[in-house]
Amino acid sequence: MAQNDVLLRCSNLTKVYDNSVLAVDHLNLNIHSGEIFCMLGANGAGKTSTLMLILGFSDPTEGSVEICGIDVNKNPLEAKKHVAYVSENVQLYGNFTARQNLDFFTKLAGRKDATDEDYKNVLLRTGLAEEAHKRKVKGFSKGMRQRLGIAIAIMKQAKLILLDEPTSGLDPKGGMEFLRLIDDMRKEGCGILMTTHDIFRAKEIADRVGIMSSGNLVRVLEKEEVEKSDLEDLYLQYISQNITHGRIVSGKK
């Protein structure tokens, strides 16, 4: 892939928390436009810590993150214009309707040109039936909230999408629909970084799969390798090598 379409560049990214736990260990990762990168890893492997570093929610101990060529730590507000995030459990404002939540976050993202029609279309596109648009979100199922979360990401028109285990807890149908949406976003040129435990969905949708263990990508597989290899075996093999939840550095425990 061309270097100029790199949307995310993590260089030597390292995070050691105050309690000396090494969460991310010299991670190098590039994500390109039109690519879905699935990051597999056990709990505590450093997936969410990596996302938090990318979003600028915590400062790296070492290394850097660039989104669309903008250093997240030096210019976080500018970098955040190009990234959207969907968490594992999208909560939103329960007393707002789906439409109100979407409107609020769209305007927060700086889009003032969005019309009612845009909102309606994007909500329909994510699979939220029209009758749900004006319902309060506190009555939504997890799947509906996840759909709304992705609608917010779509409305932001960000180039890089970060998904933190977005399909966990969704039923098979909901999970499939969710992946279809992500696939659509890839086709539109978005770069997608998705952390997940779900090997099968990763295999199905990813252009590349990275196995994360002890804060680093211990193996990155290209699309062809993913298709050819037994990803489950490979994953379990790497995971079983190191199942500790973060390493202790500086001799402290």
Next chain:
Amino acid sequence: MLFQIIRKELLLNLVSFRFIISTVLLFVLIVGSMNIMAVNYTRRLADYSSGVEMHAGDIDKINTRPMFEGFGVTRDPRPAMLGIFSIGLDPIMSRSFMVPGYTMKMGDQGQGGRLFYGVSKLVGVMPEGSKYSNPIFTLFQPPDFVYVINIVLSLLAILFAFDAISGEKESQTLKLMLTNSLPRDVILFGKWIGGTISILLPFCIAFGIGALTLLIRPDISPAEEATSRILVIFVLALLYIAVFFLIGLVFSTFSARSSTSLVLSLFAWVLFVLVIPNLAPVISRQFVSMKPADAITRELERQEREMWGDGGGKRVRAEIPEKVSALEDAWLRRLERQASLAVNISRVSPSAAYIYASSTMAGTGISDYFSARDEVLRHRQELGDARDKFMQDDKSQVIPGLYIKVASDLVPEFRDKRQDFSTSLNDSLIDLGILVVYLIALFMVAFLKFLRYDIK
């Protein structure tokens, strides 16, 4: 973006259960308190009018020189209309007080009284009538506007703010907001403004309705100056509510859990509203101790008895005035020092600062109390002078040396002088300043904490 945050806060609060409860509570309490206090004021005004009428005829009953020598007057200070908003010290300041003849100023021993009574600043100015008022009013003071704001609205402001940040962290919406190019100070400022407006909205409406109900009462006729005073009292309430919202907001940035923020905020509320203002007088008593006024009276009585026994009336007349003056002046100075220390200690709390400023603007504050006391002492001197002048110039004796006729205009009127608006405003500036300093300092603390707030 700031507008979006403010709008979101407003919309979310307006549909919340706590907003509905707060609105009902504020309407009931503010409108109710204003009207209860208005009824209370009307009753006190009627008491005042009947007192004035009753005591105006006292002078006409005088027909002998000994009667006039011992003639005492009862004076009735007018209750403050703005006591409806802050009753403050008005129940003490507006009580009738008796100035017995022989206490007006230094003179003869009088009818069985002790000589020092004639020069005492303390004797004779004690308020009357407390034994005849309904004790239940003292046991359960009617809640005035300032009380409602101080206790209830401060608590409501905290309940609106305690989960502003920690609650959004729990629901992960804070994380989602901050994935946008949105500075943290904008979020914090928006939350403060939006949250404060949410609680001020029902407050302002309740205040407006309460004020309207006062205006349509036939028994309330506010003076021109009252409008400006009420406006300042209103602004002080706004500032005070904003301060307590910020206290909740600060503790919201101190914790990742809204339950912890709530506990911390309530602790701060108890400390600021209940503990510090009530503890300050106790602490000031430890630093500036003083004997009760009765102890001075007993001491003077003892000294006077000794002088009568050793030196007689000549020595008493020569020495007592000086002793009385020295002892009482020292006592009064100490009283003022004690009060001033208590006020300054309690100003650590925004609650105390708010009460001082509001009561001062209502004309029922501490400075009004001391100025009213000075006015009573001045009036007593004036009465004494008038009596002496009459006794020297009296030409109306029916039987020389015994029967007299005193014209009622001879007795000086009691000028029920209260501080004017600019003096009150000047006196309350320090407390107003304290509230503003609180606002700035609390916002800075919240801002610094929120900059480092772990939103993961």
